[in-house]
Amino acid sequence: MSQTGTHPVAIRRALISVSDKTGLIEFARSLSARGIEILSTGGSAKALREAGLTVVDVADVTGFPEMMDGRVKTLHPAVHGGLLALRDNQEHLAAMEAHGIGPIDLLVVNLYPFEETVAKGASHDDCIENIDIGGPAMIRAAAKNHGFVTVIVDVQDYDALLAELNANDDRTTLAFRQRQAQIAYARTAAYDAAVSGWLAGAIGEGAPRRRAFAGTLAQGLRYGENPHQAAAFYVTGEDRPGVATARQWQGKGLSYNNINDTDAAFELVAEFDPADGPACAIIKHANPCGVARGATALEAYRRAFDCDRTSAFGGIIALNQVLDGATAEEIAKIFTEVVIAPDADEDAKRVFAAKKNLRLLTTGGLPDPKAAGLGFRQVAGGFLVQGRDNGHVGIGDLKVVTARQPSEAELRDMLFAWTVAKHVKSNAIVYARDLATVGVGAGQMSRVDSTRIGRRKSEDMAEALGLAQPLTIGAVVASDAFFPFADGIEALAEAGAKAVIQPGGSMRDDEVIAAADRLGLAMVFTGQRHFRH
Known part of the structure; x- marks a missing residue:
């Protein structure tokens, strides 16, 4: 008794029930022209009839009308028996004949638009009504019986099915049915993940017993972080402007590292409200090597570039405003992997058109740095889930803990440096001026090592720019976490820093504050840290 049909299976009877009717009429016409009988329900049947196609109502097959506002229509043995029966099992065939159940060879279903309904901010009741029941049940039945039944759940696979039928005398091969079954189960899994995730949020369940994430393939990647690692890029459908939603205007496909670094760059630059002026971030290996604000995008880029010109080579550049031609001309002077911005003018696009290896991405907007969200990271045997780091502090949140009060300019620079430090891998030290x-x-x-590295980079740039002294002299410093000992403060003072912003909370805060007072530094506590691993 076989569980899997290994031979091509003819398509004689199809059931079509779709929410997304894109391409439906043309597809159904192609099926009908092959002599395939079409069963359908509700809106799908109505659309097909209006197009002049002959359709059999599922209600006529089951003997029951659609009821309860369409909640009950396909949950019936006449449907599920037609999908689940093994065609080489005599007992199954006898049961079909005894109960008048006809085989269904092709199922075409796409589900109620639950994810889209949630994304629109619909009410709780509307979201509930867009949870599909009959669709997933039929999909799972057809996919289980893929030895004999073909299942299509994505509009994009209509042409693939028609090509398969053309190549196999109106039959489908086992390989095709297996592939479509895998796609079908992945779709129902993603759908259930979306529903369970939404419901957990709706009831305030921060750590549900089971947590599922799902994505849709955006592109295959040549490799991952290294050439021996396989990789692919999946999108979740989150309504958040960024690399996942961007339009790529030119250049070869993004690599795994490009995607990771571009996301880091754009999330950082989005921290700076474009209403307050242009900002630019340059990223290398997921860390910022230069971030700046300016009166123009060009000035912001130049100032960010002057933080670490060496590391900027081959980096990722993000802007919080429209990329213009003058800024593009300056960027084009060195090799850059990716430039991402909310938009780019025609002059900028013309400049970059001559740089075939540079990728230009536009997003149409900036992600909200204060929005909630979830992220996850794999560990051996499991994964960690946490909320997005959307923490922010303002002037009113700062606590001055030293005898010397910071100036207004120092406070402004400290908040800037603090924002950047949030996006620097720990231990993070950021020196900033103006x-x-x-x-x-x-x-x-070691935090002291980070302090010394930041100083050394500033000294190297001062020499390259012909400055009399490094710009750490008179700068402010942000530390993503507290200083556990006074040696970190002493290292900052040796670099010439004059003010420090840090979370506080160390057992040795008094010792650290005393060191700052002794060295004449102003220091403020935020009461919030920004570890980034």
Whole structure:
């Protein structure tokens, strides 16, 4: 008794029930022209009849009308028996004959638009009504019986099915049915993940017993972080402008590292409200090597570039405003992997058109840095889930803890540096002056090491720019977490820093504050940290 048909299976009878009717009429006409009988329900049947196609109502097959506002229409043995019967099992065939159940060889279903309904901010009741029941049940039945039944759940696969029928005398091969079954189960899994995730949020369940995430393939990637690692890019459908939603105007496909770094760059630059003026972030290996504000996008880019010109080579550049031609001309002077901005004018596009290896992305907007969201990271045997780091502090949140009070200019620069430090890998130290980074120390096991690296980078740039002294002299410093010992403050003072912003909360805060007072530094506590691993 076979569980899988290994031979091509003829399509004689199809059931069509779709919410998304894109391409439906042309597709159904192609099926009908092959002599395939079409069963259908509700709006799908109405659309097909209006197009002049002959359709059999599922209600006529089941002997029951659609009821309860369409909630009950396909949940019937005449439907599920037709999908689940093994065609080489004599007992199944006898049961079909005894109960008048006809085989269904092709199921074409796409589900109620639950994800889209949630994304629109619909009411709780509207979201509930857009949870499909009959659709997933039929899909799972057809996919289970893929030895004999073909299932199509995506509009994009209509042409693939027609091509399969053309190539196999109106039959489908086992390989095709297996592929479509896998697609079908992935679709119902993603659908259930969306429903369970939404419901967890609706009832305030922060740590549900089971957590599922799902995505749709955006593109295959040549490899992952390294050439020996396979990789692909999936999108979740989250309504958040960024690399996942961007339009690519030119250049070869993005790599795994490009996508990761571009996301880091755009999330950072989005912290700076374009209403307050242009901002630019340059990223290398997911860390900022230069961030600045300016009167123009060109000025912001130049100031960000002057933080670490060496690291900027081959980096990712993000802007919070429209990319213009003059800024594009300046960017084009060095090799850059990706430029991402809300938009780009025609002059900028013409400039970059001559740079075939540079990718230009536009997003149409900026992600909201204060919006809630979830992220996850795999560990051996499981994964960690946490909320997006959407923490922010303002002037009113700062607590001055030293004898010297910071000036208004220092406070402004400290908040700028603090915002950048949020996007630097821990341990993070950011030196800043006049709303521009002048030294960044990232990803070190010791906070003192990060302090020294940021200083050294500033010294190197001072030499390259012909400055009399490094710009860390007179700068402010942000630390993503507290200083556990006074040695970090002493290292900052040696670099010439004059003011420090940090979370506070160390057992040795008094010792650290005393060191700042002794060295003449102003220091403020935020009461909030920004670890980034």
